[in-house]
Amino acid sequence: MDDLLRTAEIACDRAVKAGAEFADVLVERGRDLSVSVEKNAVDSTEARSTASVSVRAFVSGGTGWWSVSATSEANAEEAGLKAAELAKGAEPDPDFVSLVGPASYPEVAGLYDEKVASLSAPEVASWITQNIDSALSFASDAIVSGWAESSWRQAALVNSLGVKATEQATHASVSVQVVIRRNGDVGSFYEWDAARRLKDLEPGELGARAAAEAARYLRSRPIRTATLPVIFGPLAGRGLILGLCGAASAEDVQRKRSFLVGRRGDRIASEHLTLVDDPLIPGGLSSSPFDGDGFPHKQVTLVDGGILKTYLHSHYTANKSGEHNTGHATRVGIAPTNIRPKLGGRAAAELIGEVEEGIYVVLGNPSPDTASGQISALVDAGFKIEKGELTYPLQNTMVAGHALEMLARIDAISSDYRKEPGMVLPTIRVASARVASGEA
């Protein structure tokens, strides 16, 4: 890592010497292995090495960017110089105050696992090939595709105010899609698992689970267009939550292109919704000690009992509005980390059991348009609920409404949830939403 820090310092120094008033530099390198599967056989196995230097230079608040896919000292010098030259050409931004100053960073355990970094390609391949077998053991006519990958990454972040931060991370994931064709009908589903540490990865039965789910989606059909209760399962509910977090970006709010403009401190959802963003969870998929500006990460309550407590800030947006920096900068914008909804008191099965007629969305992305707040999302996979039971799978069905109305109509969040490293994915019930479908 010392060599990455040295490279970052060279680029940063060069930018300042070339006239930048402030500069920060991210230097990264990494390697990944991936194995792809098509139609129950390995299709390709790949190994990649990556490296890059990216420099942000600031002159009167105007930003110049330069990135290059190499990390030699000559590349670093060039990157610093070019970024500074570009910053001089950018127009001044009086809202820019300063970069992040030096700080101590929290310890976040479990972001790097040597066992993942040292995996061989055959070991990575075994995660996906065992799932071909697992799917076929459930359904001999299963058509399996997907991939497995492992990667490691090292990064050094340096700025002209003295920030020097390094990070090592590993990542492993498996994704399996199963298609089942019977009598001219098609059912399909995908499952996945991801982790930073090998001990958190459980690739074992993804294939069988995906095959079992795929078989449930045979004989799908449309329903009548109506206003109905909509229950978002763990994966679909995540789209709704992440969409809300995206609209809470202070950059979008300050630029007046978010439906959450002027809503801080207001009720934006029912009292059932509390969202905590926690980047410090050991082994969390979106955990890290610092954000893209080099600001120390910390736990932030975004929504408390339906009240929007804060926007998500970078150092720039926090300075611009005189608010506290929440540490949500990426190198290109603002993003949440590990969003954890507060759990309710009853299991998902109970929430479904109380619905006389409605739909259950398993896969789909009900993420609102950031500006308008409108949601109009296809149900990629889901079921009709009748008399408290999941009945038949849905076809060609959409859910629509305004995000604030849909959030206000959340009448329950489940006590049980899908758990992935750093993630809590409960079931979310919306009392009513417009459901359009193709039944005449």
Place this chain on the structure above:
Amino acid sequence: MNTDLAKKQLERVRDEALRREVEFAEVRYAAANHSGLMLQDGRADRVGAGRRAGMGVRVLSAGAWGFGSTESLSESDWLSSLGDALDMARVTASRLEEPVVLPEAEAVTDDTTTSFDIDPTGVSLDRKLAAVRGYEEASAKRAGDSVANLMTGYNDARQVEIVCNTRGTLVSSETVRTLVWHAITAQDGDLRQRSRETRAGQAGFEIVERTPAQELSVKAADRAVSLLSAPPAPAGNFPAVFHPSIAGLLVHEALGHNIEADHVLAGQSILEGKLGSQVAADCITVVDDSDVPGSWGSYHYDSEGTPGRRRVLVEKGVLKGFLHSLETAGKMGVEPTGSARADGFSHRPIVRMSNTMILPGESSLGELIRDIDLGVLLQAGQWGYVWCEKGQYTCHAGEGIMVRNGQLAEQVRDVSVSGLVLATLANALAVSRDFELDMPGNCGKNGQGMPVNGGGPYIKVREIVVGGQA
């Protein structure tokens, strides 16, 4: 790294692959120099540029593929990546259903460049800024007090790809692409509506100079402002007419991905086994053409060194063929179509579309709508996606116009639609003589982004599900 040096180094890596007795190897160098700027709320305070270059090598050994890539430009690192690729091929071979056998193909040696009038790398930042500012000012003036936010972006990229393979092919392609876009968020009280327009092409800075604000930012401003007084779209099943931009989305998302032969061979396409069958109404003819001058999705050679060309995929509703790489063509016993494209050096070539379009017919727009009692005209295509294996897709339109008693009526906002590909295409009733190929975008597949374009005529369909609120 200059082209001659890169070619020599590629040839030495290829020769080493031959020495290691692979059945096939393809060594690719790819480099991109890019620049961009963004004007927001009156200030161009973010200006960027950069360079990305490296090498990717793919080998076929014992009928199995392996791939390695590096951002390094050193020959020793390239040879190391070749070693990676050979190791990876052994892993692929451990669970191989059927060894890959590539079809015979002639060696091609060529150097190509796209033509442009104004080299964007020679255009000063001030000139670029002035052009972009002109778009913003025109939009601000047009939208007046309704403006909540304005964003205008400009990007250009000069890309070089050199393909060198063990069959003797050595092709270099230099491509220049330029893009300008404007997005406006208009506001009336708590109601916000966003609209975006893009002009993009395989062209130089002339694409900016030849695009008046009226066709870009003013168009976006007019739409965003008028949507503020439009009611939400209805929910339910409606007769519909697709604007050419929606036709472009439909043909790309709904049909195009199903026509990619790798999806077909993977058992993930609804078109598997339907070659020669009627898959759409007879007013539907679909073409993928990588040879449209200046179009965003065009190219001379694909990333396997096969020449791109015009391919008729559906003719009068009958499925005539798929899009192919060398591998898929070999498996299906047909000619490669030059459709294998790779996103830079760090990905292997996979089957991709180029400029995909439904061909025009004879009707006017008025003729398409005149017998619709209650329906919707969908305009300003934004985005979409498809689940290929089920043929279920969704498309989002920037606006809709209700059709009542055969006449265009009120505008509606927040319009997404969904459908089943084969049902939608079978329900196509007529297509217009008006035609546009103007839906440039960056298509994502298997983690790779790729410039593509789409278009078509106005298309009338019997019914489609509109995911509205009313």
